[in-house]
Amino acid sequence: MSYEMIAIVMFASMMVMLLTGQRVFGVIGGVAVVTALFLYGDGGSEMGFSAVMKLMKWYPLLTLPLFIFMGYMLSESGIADDLYHMFHVWMGGTAGGLAIGTIGLMVMISAMNGLSVAGMAIGATIALPELLRRGYDKVMVTGVIQAGSSLGILVPPSVVLVLYGMIARQPVGQLWLAGVFPGLMIAAMFIVYIYLRCRANPRLGPVLPLEERENITRAQKIGLLKAGILPLFIFFAMTGLFVMGVTSLVESSAVGAVAAMIAALVKRRLTLHVLHETVRKTLLISCMFFWIIMAALAFGSIFDGVGASRALDSFFTEDLGLGPWQILIMMQISYILLGMFLDDTAMLVIVAPLYIPLVGALGFDLVWYGVLYTITCQIAYMTPPFGYNLFLMRAMAPPEISLSDIYRSVWPFVTIMIVGLGIVTAFPQIALWLPEFAYSNGR
Template identity: 30%
Template structure:
């Protein structure tokens, strides 16, 4: 078996092990070290240790020299170096800070106030409660970037309110599931930070590039909710005064000032400092973490228990991402050394496809990978396989990254493996069936594909803000 064939075997075996349920990070490390031991094997390095053996050597000396000879392989040097490289990556430093901001905001009792305020403010709009839920999801998801947390919290808060207001269960469930996934696209997105670390693209330009496509997707969601509410009023009846009471304008403005503006100001301060060049993403993330703590104090929601939970969840999620990077870097280094990337590049070029066909093929593969895998695993493990091919087809990695971010919305919305549906089902009333949730998210899935088409047809939707702020 040639080295390139061994590399493809390595990739195929990894996919099989993932489907069997093995932990992905440790599977990557084991596969990388295992195949890397063969790839980097140097007999002279091993036998150098055994040359020190003589007849007087004890059993312990023999075993220790044997172990020294076994470990005298460059794969172990590579593994250690990759671990330090990941841990010293300045881009990834922003991950725990943004996560901490999100977990603190999640526990600060801001979302219930925000949803109530937006629900009252938009009561004259068709599908007002759905629109309020979407805007709340967009703001909250932007502040947290944690899909499970947003869907679960909004499911506990908004779903009972919409069901009580006689909303169709599938329609209400689709709104919450779709809105909850927006945090992996709209900056400051953890996913974009991970893509920047994997691809080498500037995280600042990624944030600027993803802003307009993210707003396009939110707008498509809102247009769909309002349009369907007008054409089919039974799915979203207008609220009665008992359900949404009239509030004097002065009181409504005070509700907006105390619920909407603080969170919006925090998000704008973080994004503005990044896009304006006043702070690096890591520094802005630190500002956001401090702002989240101050909001929790202002809302009298900061307790030691909540702070401890936020720190614990931050450490756990950050460790997962970092160890995925360690495993991926080791795996990809061995895969490339064996000639795997070269053989894939040659195969794709032999297909004689256009850049559009390549984009469709790549996005289709990522779409399918979204069924069994999390977005972090797709970005860290599989997207780097496509990155060397972008130059061949003259595709900007920034543009490709935004398309991938849009595409990964589908990994949470595509039955039968739509994770957002399972998050919601876990806390929904028994009357809301999983099939109802699947039925409700399909129209929003179509909106994601429409947004991807719009971005491809109008690439300036991605490039306008990066060029405006930073030039070509």
């Protein structure tokens, strides 16, 4: 059997097993080890062990549980609730103001957590009931929460970019900094769209009643800004010190975790229950990611070893005669198609052995491509019929929001993200300027 055929059989076997509903890490790791035994005999059984050793020696991976701990500590201690109340009061007098405030909340949560699931849970439980009670259009606000929560995988500290950095062997710090401006740009595009649409049709996002706004004094509004002080302090302590070169990447994650505990303590919410839930959820998510990365490393070693990447490069450039940009666009389309069935982590570990070496061979910057991949994951999350975020929202939404409402809600935001993806693709410096600036100043 030729090496090309072995690669095709590996990939096809993995996809078939995934469609049966098996666990992602078990499928990927199992296919890798069985193929290694087939190719190399008894020595192939060491492939999984080698992947474990490689994983344990990767020092930046320590950031993963620390950032997850930080996010859950802030969520479990109720600091996210305080943030939403602040946005609610300050933005309520603007057309679509509460929806705009929800996007602001999502950006803050993303900067404290790095997981889209956390943003979705907070938006669906805190923001969605209040928006519906205030008479906001259910279709629009459902899309707002799904779009806002997707920012969690782009705005640092993004867990997805940590995984990409591990698999692509790129500096996680540069990837995080590369995600800052694209993430803020897409959030700003969401806000402009919400404001313009609600100005054109005030029934979609009515302002708070005048009497309710008059009951809140300016002193009270200024006092509510205190809710944003602790999150900003945590974000500066974590990201600011790293950018200035005071702390390393792992040290920054430790600073963020400790700062989150201090914030909960200052708020007098650091109880045994909060600590127990935070540690339990951190352990659950961290172990899941570690298993997946280990399986991906084993699969990638075999897949690349049989020459699949070189065969793919030859197929696109020589057999089909495609140029680098045409190949890149085809890759992004395939991500969106995969996103209809898989989450971002599964997509990354499945296609990384195929695409990342090819992207490097075509002469593209792998840090920039990490941002493109992440934005495409955001789009795939929300693309019917099986986008990951669609079903998360269906599980968390109240009964009056149907699946058809959820499907209809996402298209304006998907369009905005496609435009954002096109802008970052056409102007790579939007993603690359900040990491180049930070690392040229002593990083």
